[in-house]
Amino acid sequence: MQIVAMASGTGTNFRAICQGIEKGEIQAQIIGLIVDKPEIKALEVAKEFGIETYIIDYKQYRSRSEFNKAILEQLKMLNPDLICLAGYMRIIDEDIINNYENKIINIHPSLLPKYPGLHAIDKAVIAGEQETGVTTHFVDAGMDTGPIIKQAKFSISGLKLDEVYEKLKPIEHQLYIDTLKEVLGE
Numbered sequence: 416m417q418i419v420a421m422a423s424g425t426g427t428n429f430r431a432i433c434q435g436i437e438k439g440e441i442q443a444q445i446i447g448l449i450v451d452k453p454e455i456k457a458l459e460v461a462k463e464f465g466i467e468t469y470i471i472d473y474k475q476y477r478s479r480s481e482f483n484k485a486i487l488e489q490l491k492m493l494n495p496d497l498i499c500l501a502g503y504m505r506i507i508d509e510d511i512i513n514n515y516e517n518k519i520i521n522i523h524p525s526l527l528p529k530y531p532g533l534h535a536i537d538k539a540v541i542a543g544e545q546e547t548g549v550t551t552h553f554v555d556a557g558m559d560t561g562p563i564i565k566q567a568k569f570s571i572s573g574l575k576l577d578e579v580y581e582k583l584k585p586i587e588h589q590l591y592i593d594t595l596k597e598v599l600g601e
């Protein structure tokens with residue numbers, strides 16, 4: 416199973432996937448990391464694990480559609496079995512979704528369908544939720560609306576926002592590994 420990861424940030428989920436593969440927990444290979452801007456930490460993670468990187472810098476394109484075309488072309492060249500979004504902060508274009516139906520996985524920091532979109536953790540805390548969680552799902556044309564694969568819940572009762580962020584991270588990482596195991600039928 417050949418995976419392409421896509422990221423826009425620190426890449427801690429990407430690292431977790433790389434480590435899961437390295438430890439033999441996930442029977443797959445990461446054949447590339449696509450990022451939408453240069454100089455992000457996820458690129459350093461890729462370097463550490465010897466993974467090829469493809470910087471498709473959003474700012475270098477005149478329009479969103481040209482940017483998306485470049486992403487799709489790169490994906491076609493890599494021809495992955497699965498695409499793992501790991502903190503990729505742009506909406507996936509419908510053309511890409513149509514080419515990779517039920518092959519694009521995203522991780523989102525809420526118990527979807529609650530709190531889709533940006534600032535999901537903050538929204539859960541501000542709403543006074545006693546618990547929140549993480550969801551992995553296949554990507555469809557909506558915003559965090561695709562078929563749910565797995566969820567993990569945890570209590571946030573009495574926690575400050577930064578404590579919730581800290582508690583969430585290892586839960587996300589484990590959920591991504593468990594999700595890939597399930598999707599790969601392991």
Ligand code: GRF
Nearest residue numbers: 424425426427428502522524
């Ligand atoms: C995670 O919280 C994930 O749920 C969301 O983006 C964040 C990425 O974090 N989609 P990281 O870059 O993997 O640390």
